[in-house]
Amino acid sequence: MKQVGEQQGVQPELDDSIIVDYLQRNPDFFMRNAQQVEMLQVPHPIRGTVSLVEWHLARQRNHINTLKENIGQLLSQAETNEALFCRLLQLQGNLASASSLQEMLDRLQRWARKIGLAGASIRLFTDSWRIGAPSGFTHLGLSRQSFEHLRIQRLGDQQHYLGSLNGPELLLLLPEAKAVGSVALSLMGGAGVIIFSSRDPQHYYQGQGTRLLDELARMLPELLERWVERL
DSSP, X not given: OOOTTOOSSOOOOOOHHHHHHHHHHOTTHHHHTHHHHHHOEEEXXXXXXXXXXXXXXXXXXXXXXXXXXXXXXXXXXXXXXXXHHHHHHHHHHHHHTOSSHHHHHHHHHHHHHHTTOSEEEEEEETTTEEOSGGGTOGGGEEOHHHHHHHIIXXXXXXXXXXXXXXXXXXXXXXXXXXXXXEEEEEEOTTSEEEEEEESOTTSSOTTOOOHHHHHHHHHHHHHHTTTSEEO
16 A cells, blocks of 8 residues: 555656657657657757757758868868879889989989979988998988987987977088078988978978878888998
């Protein structure tokens, strides 16, 4: 026998999970209650309230606009990658057809200046290549030990550094360069470094894409082996 005051048939308090569960188990709810659904009002940050149908349509429009933006970004990236691939393929063919190391370096330099840079330089670690006096390539040599401090300060565990260098660092890497504002510095594995320089201090900065640098850093050591002997 129920006690006085005891409630009969108490329904559990509704919360989001119960409502969502009910709708999932009753997919025809909106069809059975179409008229009532059309009359429902939901909060809107600008208009105060809107109908549930308007709210749903707005969400759909936002979703479609987001998809369009994503597709646009993908197409733009595809065009950029295609242009990058063509530029790299042309450069690789140009460098590979050089008849001497100096001609290859000159072609790399001209390519860099053609795209608006001050220049491009390659420095090879002296403990990895035979570049002593008899070879005639001493100007390419770079002591790994001398470079180590710069590597730690600027690259850390990264392959690339984009930004400015101080006086001693420029003297080490680009002793003959004038008015260097910023550089893109890339490690060519354990072979050495390639440096692109710009007179503009803002031309290279951390966070820029390095896809082209990645490909050049992989490509150049193999081309250099045509004229410089590995140790």
